[in-house]
Amino acid sequence: xxSPEFAVPSLRLLAExxxxxxxxxxPDRPAGRGRVLxxxxxxxxxxxxxxxxxxxxxxxxxxxxxxxxxxxxxLIVVAAFGQIxxxxxxxxxxxxCINVHGSLLPRWRGAAPIHAALLHGDQQTGITIxxxxxxxxxxxxxxxxxxxxxxxxxxxxxxxxxxxxxARLLLETLPGYLSGEIKPQPxxxxxxxxxxxxxxxxxxxxxxxxxxxxxxxxxxFNPWPGASMLWQGEPLKIQxxxxxxxxxxxxxxGEACISQGLPAVGTTDGLLVLIEVQPAGKKSxxxxxxxxxxxxxxV
Numbered sequence: 001x002x003s004p005e006f007a008v009p010s011l012r013l014l015a016e017x018x019x020x021x022x023x024x025x026x027p028d029r030p031a032g033r034g035r036v037l038x039x040x041x042x043x044x045x046x047x048x049x050x051x052x053x054x055x056x057x058x059x060x061x062x063x064x065x066x067x068x069x070x071x072x073x074x075l076i077v078v079a080a081f082g083q084i085x086x087x088x089x090x091x092x093x094x095x096x097c098i099n100v101h102g103s104l105l106p107r108w109r110g111a112a113p114i115h116a117a118l119l120h121g122d123q124q125t126g127i128t129i130x131x132x133x134x135x136x137x138x139x140x141x142x143x144x145x146x147x148x149x150x151x152x153x154x155x156x157x158x159x160x161x162x163x164x165x166x167a168r169l170l171l172e173t174l175p176g177y178l179s180g181e182i183k184p185q186p187x188x189x190x191x192x193x194x195x196x197x198x199x200x201x202x203x204x205x206x207x208x209x210x211x212x213x214x215x216x217x218x219x220x221f222n223p224w225p226g227a228s229m230l231w232q233g234e235p236l237k238i239q240x241x242x243x244x245x246x247x248x249x250x251x252x253x254g255e256a257c258i259s260q261g262l263p264a265v266g267t268t269d270g271l272l273v274l275i276e277v278q279p280a281g282k283k284s285x286x287x288x289x290x291x292x293x294x295x296x297x298x299v
Contacts, residue, residue: 001025003040006159007079009167010100011042014077015049017171021071022052024059026082059083068092075178078132079166087134095178097132100166102159104128104144106192109137114162115155116195118220121212124148125158127166129173131184136194140184143173154222200225207254211243211270218272229265231256232296237278245270257298262287 001024002011014020023046031038046053052071056064068089075095078085080102090097103113105128110116117125126146133139145165149158176182203225205214218227218241228235244259251257251266258264264271278284291297 001081002042002079003082004080005041006163007042008045009163010079010170011045013167013171020051021073024054027055027057099130099132100170101128102162106187108193108195110195111197113195114159115220119216121216127169129169140186142177142182145169154219156223198225203227205229207267211267211272214272215241215243234280239284240276242273243270244273263291
């Protein structure tokens with residue numbers, strides 16, 4: 001069970017080593033400017049591998065549950081599926097359901113753990129293979145693997161590395177789990193943090209926050225949902241940015257200025273320097289190029 005690119009390496013490696021009886025993914029959704037109906041990446045791989053696929057809007061629908069029962073899986077592997085599994089699904093396979101989760105649990109339970117790690121300035125992240133229970137990422141852990149977060153990482157660069165790590169760790173863990181050698185270990189509830197689902201509107205930058213926090217947000221939200229600000233009544237997408245403490249005297253939060261030849265905006269603590277931006281209806285461009293045509297950016 002999976003949907004986005006994050007799930008693709010896990011299915012590919014799984015199908016090489018084990019008989020996969022079926023794939024469950026989200027329905028096709030409109031995507032891009034043309035809102036063209038687009039299948040989830042995991043569906044494309046399943047079709048390439050000639051695996052049966054179902055795409056229920058909700059897994060609790062009778063026809064979806066019947067398909068699961070007909071497949072009679074011994075184990076269900078979940079990787080960024082996008083739906084909560086009810087007890088009747090969790091209890092269906094003999095070996096239960098295990099999840100390839102994109103954080104070092106119990107840190108960053110929830111829907112957007114990779115974005116949360118970047119958003120909060122974490123120095124490392126990783127993958128947890130866990131046995132699922134009815135809670136949100138609260139089940140016992142089978143294995144973990146860590147990964148450093150690089151200084152220039154965005155969610156777009158981090159997710160593919162996380163996906164590959166998750167697939168390798170899954171295949172390393174399965175033999176010991178299925179044989180009973182690996183015993184699930186409970187999580188430390190006192191260390192739990194939560195990463196809520198992101199919405200498009202979360203990307204609007206609030207310059208009453210510190211510059212470093214906003215720079216983290218730009219990294220975390222690239223490419224989705226995207227970080228932006230309003231300029232001359234239009235959204236200005238911020239692709240890359242950095243926090244700068246020098247030269248902030250007299251610059252108010254939200255005030256546009258120029259810092260060392262680059263566009264910048266004042267915050268409550270430092271400047272957010274805009275290294276790469278995308279004006280409405282245009283392609284991404286370096287901040288210096290943007291300034292050349294941005295009349296009235298700074299007075």
